[in-house]
Amino acid sequence: MKEGEIYMEKKNVTFDDIAKFTGFSKTTISRFFNKPDSLTEKNQKIIKDALDKLGYQGQNQLARNLAKGKTEYIGVIIPNLYLHYFSHLLNNILQTYEEFGYKFMVFVEGENEEEEKQYIRELMSYQVEGLLMMSHQIPSASLAQLGIPVVGIEREDQFISSVNCDNYAGALEAVRLLESHHCDVYLHINTPTNVLTPAYQRIVGFQDYCDKHHLPNEVIVRSMGNEYGKILPVMTSLFDNIEAWYKGKKVGIFFADDTRANCFLNLLVRKYKTLPPNYKLVGFDDSPIATEAVYSLSTVGQKTEIIAREAVRMLIGEIRARKEAKNGQELSKPQHKVIMPALIKRESTELENKY
Amino acid sequence: MKEGEIYMEKKNVTFDDIAKFTGFSKTTISRFFNKPDSLTEKNQKIIKDALDKLGYQGQNQLARNLAKGKTEYIGVIIPNLYLHYFSHLLNNILQTYEEFGYKFMVFVEGENEEEEKQYIRELMSYQVEGLLMMSHQIPSASLAQLGIPVVGIEREDQFISSVNCDNYAGALEAVRLLESHHCDVYLHINTPTNVLTPAYQRIVGFQDYCDKHHLPNEVIVRSMGNEYGKILPVMTSLFDNIEAWYKGKKVGIFFADDTRANCFLNLLVRKYKTLPPNYKLVGFDDSPIATEAVYSLSTVGQKTEIIAREAVRMLIGEIRARKEAKNGQELSKPQHKVIMPALIKRESTELENKY
């Protein structure tokens, strides 16, 4: 049993190897990692030295998790990463690893509900302890019955906990900004939106504010997808209509998001060679395009960093709570947290241009 | 031992539970999932029925992986998800799950090399079988010694396998397009780039083409970061210089990426109220901004879907190869695959505008 031969060929050094090498038991090795203080300093050092000599690579977390019965995995299902909003959100979610130590298994939304349920089964078979849902294909009623905590972000959340942007307040801020420029008419441009979706509150907020302050307004809903290529033709015809309907008037427009606002802005600039002073535009999200547009876009900035952090924190809270109350059948009721967005003023409302 | 009580309270139904319930052994249950044909059809049905009655949730993959000694996990370290290029790449990587079945554990690049090595240790302790590196903090020489296959994407790759865009060919295409418009001078604008980085070939390609075809040219390298906010001031002063230096000349510019091209375009449009015909611009990446710009940008389109797919495929190939040759010390040498990009012509070169 020459050490050189035995230990160099093994791919992964295990507690057993360290135990045999040092003469301790596996248990002591385990304790060295989990409760080092329960060992003599001398023995700690002996083991520490052995690790180097053996070229120890770290514990096998699979075995560790299996034995402990918990993984500190969180499953994530996200619609896509094309849209900046989601990739930014995921970025911030992954970053929380530093703070909370939970790992993430990420899936991109499936084709249909069945495929997505398959993903969830898969995630659960990997013993994820909680689920972060950005996808909206599966109703929250189903998610609530999974047996593990679920936190939704910007999706229908009747029966699950959630963290969302305060879309309603954001809409109010947006219209208030437009109002400060004394427009003749206030428009909101959006796509068909599910009433149960948090984003629907952008429409409600717009209408409530306009009604309350007696602002002449119109909500324009057109099906136009999410990609610029799809948006452009629809927005072009809308643009022509608005130009005709509100000729000579000062128009304030609150868009569902920055991409749509930018599209409208481009049409304006291409026609008028500048941003005409009788148009005031506000987007939503503060995505990169808001800054990169030919004239920067005023927008309602989502605090994705905070949303991500709060969502993870809330999920971990529920994971722990559920462990405590292993017997107590009464699970805590869904919590709903709402994060205040920040209005960002840029050229699309603030530029004082003249023809 | 009433079934209802016993089985309803258990969180996860195990093979043991199914075995006791049906009267078979654990082994048979295992076989039911892995080699169903080796059971009687009758017995298959018995077990299948039992699964429903017990509300079976699926196997514990932790235990399965531990027993099988393989996980089908792939570790991913990505610089960030702010930049569209990376999020799009990750999106396509995650999508390969459908085809290859490998799962991904994703980390966002750490603050420094040490932190990043910590991530790698963590990943390896979760028994990832291979590593996909987009981050560039750790030299490939170190990565090559990890003991598991590593595939790099758009990073220094001397000692590891890699899949990259054919940056050189892309640059050639870009200049060729500019040349077809008979510019008086050809510029390339970039930031300081590591020579070992694949993206450096964009500079080389530009220069080679210009030299070979005797095109008057200049490579302009300025430190300006990657965010629009940082780029804008640098680009503004560059813009002023170029306007002065090449007054009255037709200028063709090949940019390091679309963000920089868009920035220059915005400066042009804001000054000239349109895209002046004596400027021809080409970007790189075909990111969303290339389409969303006020005048759409011609660009070299990276085929991230193919790059992602090839990278995963190559990694899995090396994982399998390494298992076969468990004894054969000679590991296969690093492969380097290069994916041809596609030139996309849009308004920034094709628009025939007049003042």
Place this chain on the structure above:
DNA sequence: TTGTATGCGTTATCAC
């Protein structure tokens, strides 16, 4: 402070 025995939920190697 350290060791023994057992368990976590699977797979794998033998038998029968």
Place this chain on the structure above:
DNA sequence: GTGATAACGCATACAA
């Protein structure tokens, strides 16, 4: 075709 039994690598209750 099916079943004991021993791994896989670690954690933990209980002894010593």
